[in-house]
Amino acid sequence: MTPTRAPELRLRNLMTEPAEKAEKSRYKDTVLLPRTDFPMKAGLQQREPELQKHWATTGLYERIRAARQGAKPWVLHDGPPYANGDAHTGTGMNKTLKDMVVKFRTMQGFDSPYVPGWDCHGLPIEHNVLKDLGGKKPDAMTSVKLREMCLDYANGYVDKQRAQFKTLGVLGRWEQPYLTTSPVYEANVLRVFSDLFARGFITRAKRPVHWSWAAQSALAEAELEYEDRTDPSVYVRFPVSSCGKDCKFREHVEELENAGDIWDTLALLIWTTTPWTLPANVAVAASQEAEYVLVSYQRATGDKREHMVLAGALLKTVSDKAKLRDVKVLKTFAGIDLKGVGYNHPFLDAACPVVFAEYVTLSDGTGLVHTAPGHGKEDFETGKREKLPVVCPIDEAGKFFTGERLRKELQLAPTFEDSRGWLAMLQGQNVLKANPLIVEKLRAEGWLLHDEAVFHSYPHCWRTHQPVIFRVTEQWFVNVDHVDADKTFNPEGKTLRKRLLDEIARTQWFPAWGEKRISAMIENRPDWCISRQRFWGIPIPAFADAQSGDLCVDASSLAHVVKLVEQHGSNVWYDDANWPVEKLLPDEARPKQFRGRKLVKMNDIFDVWFESGASHRSVMLADAELADKFPANMYLEGDDQHRGWFQVSLILSVATQGKSPFKQCLTSAFVVDEKGEKGSKSKGNIWAIDKGCADLGADLIRYYFASVNTSEPIPVTYTLIQAAGEGYRKLRNTFRALVGNLFDFDPAKDAVPYDKLLPLDRWALSQARHAIQAMTAGFDRYEFHTAMRALGEFANVTLSAQYVDVCKDRLYCEAADSPTRRSAQTAYWFIAEAMTRLLAPVLVHSVEDMWRHVPHLAGAPDSPHLAQWPDAVVQCKVDATLDAKYRLLFRIKGESDRVLDRLRKEKVLGKGYDGAVSLATDAALAKDLAQLGSPESLTTELCEVLNVSAVALKLDTNAAQLEGFEPAADVKGLWLRVVTSAETACARCYRRTGDVGSISQHASLCKRCAAVVGDRA
């Protein structure tokens, strides 16, 4: 149906006549237009440093602390960033998230101190210091000197990063942070070790560990990174040399007619991707159940016939790869039949056995596993069970030993002669360089059946990015399956692993899947190798008898060294001149059997993860401000810390305190660039956070971090952050619109009591309450982006598009002191105030300016950071009836807007006040409307909500038949007709109310405006 319009109602000329202009300017000054100094443009780059300076000089952090003295504690314990390099986007985001949590909890009334810390020991720092010294510690340089240089280096970066974090507006105890290099910190790390030792968790043992030959140190699981690389994949024949008497396999062969020929050319076929481990081979492992075959074949070239054994399931793959010809399966048998088979090491002339192992699979290789207990964890286990020798001919630099040492480490028979030149070739070779040499020599000697390249992921050292190797060395371990006998800690006699899992289940994980992840890691993790062979760290305070080599460490020796370290720092261990062993551990502190003996210090230091994992002890339990607040409420780090700091902290705390050091654990994903690639300095796709703050503004960066889902990879680029500026500016401008109307509002004098407020204003407060609830719920779950979305929608839709737009007439045109204007101002005031508080954890700088532009009651704090979270304010309540009412009224506005827009495009009218709207409803809608108010009050309210000059309501009519009405698109039972008003516009309020000129003193004004203006113009 096309609505008809009376042509005579078309507006003649939308241009303002000169006479009208004059009238408007006459009354202009009587209109109460918004007024505020709160700038539209934030000028963050300039403003933020000023505010930070102000905070520092007025001691804002200390004032917050004082204000919360005695309140219920809520502690976020800081995970220490590494004191090396710039604080970049990732660390900046981490600190920002922490700051938001702390500020939120503080505003909720908790005592929430924030003590930042730094991880200052460790290889990367030592590495960088050594780099400046030419890559190696000069022989003339003492360890103490080197460690001093490392300390200076670390402290330099602590200062640098501290300054960088401050530019983000992060508040905390910056001037007394915790440093892992402080003597107190170090001593408490040693106390954790002492406790573990006393409780029986510590073992020193020879075991295979991940070894970085590039860093020349053992590595923990968390220090491995899997990277892709290409390695040789070789199939090697190990010649069968002997068979025990009752060996089934012997019988199988003997049954064949040409058994003699077979024995002569028979080999076990093994596969490996690490040829450099072949010299350490001591056995071949087979599966008892799997099916194996004895095959006869010819190689791709040459017509010699050979025989070999391998798993039947892998025969085809292998023969295809090696292009074997005329392959014949002579026998099929179970793996167990290989029991008793022996072979000769192909180049070291040693007799080796076939053994069995569970882990032998048929997914790759040959089903016969090359076993080198010196170079593999499972191999080591097998070796232990089968009493195989542990051969490890590789030194700490990843090179084969040389000369006699090599013979010794290979455990060669004294009669072995290197006639084929294997030892000569291997000695001194780096393992990676040895690979091709070994392959070529195997080929030359005929042992190599096939070789190819394999592209696979392989563990690498996280710092040097060189592939790691397995190497058997003597190390210190924390035994994860140890059962603590102390019934107070462990009443049910569980293993530590089980107790860790129990504590994990008791912890709240955000996001929830973190629990699964860390549980799986704990379930599978090996014992923790805590020793490292470097300089820059805390020494493991153990001694050895100079002669016997016996380990000298007990509770009293530990306690003695701990005390010295606490007084003088861990350098005592390295200061031979001032702290010779006799002084470090005098007789009276020694176990009895070592008194009077010559001792030597052992040279291992702690894994840095052990240090940071001990922070619950060194900080939470040792810092005067925190000691009574253990365990911490929250640890918050990147989700890579499930295998890092969270895990090691949990292990050390559960083992020595009997409980988890945290109640909640929040993780964020990694920062990535626009291509979704992980940020890294080498790629140049991350930037120093203080530069970002200087360029973009800290609040904008914080706003961005608060607006994105941090549980998924977070793209961080200037472009994206600048784009987020839209949202920031929208919040800012909406706030500005609110305070602009409060220039003459003093809450103490002018605030209207809640039940005297107009319904529309109470509705706005009800909506604000919804926003506050959503915001609180979002923050409580640490889903800042859902919180910010709720607030953004409130500001954008409810306030900007609906409420503020509709309130203009009341605020601008009513008398300054009129109850309806004061009613709107009361709501504006409350909402502006609440918005400021809600944004305080995020826009830490901007809210200071916002706070100054909102009128306050006496006694209000001078900073929003000292204020309470607004959910305690009762003035603002949910009113479901009003919610429903205005939902409907604004839907009707939508219908009216649609028609108005059409008329605008037809140039029939311009502003909303040019329009007059008639609404007709069916019986059902009429009934709904009747519940919302009298026809008279609804008419008035709709006029206001629709922003038009007149509304006529025709309730319960046969609307479809009314002339000129069209049906609404979305509101059922509604018809409407919009026309241009024939009335004259009021020169002051622009409305066409039909009563302009009724007061002769103000001929161009409507009655309301004339009354308001009175004698003033």
Place this chain on the structure above:
RNA sequence: GCGCCGGUAGCUCAGCUGGUUAGAGCACACGCCUGAUAAGCGUGAGGUCGGCGGUUCGAGUCCGCCCCGGCGCACCA
């Protein structure tokens, strides 16, 4: 290989325990206002809700399989 999380408008994402025509912001188009003005308001266009199959009166939502992306674990010899 196993597991987890995602795949909804050009972009960024909402869509709770399955239920009326799938929403918001940005961008875009077209307008209005010039009394939030380097602002504000309105309207519009734009989606086979990754694909296929199933359960159901009804599926973006539940189930199964598959495809794509991210991550974790294991990748061992």
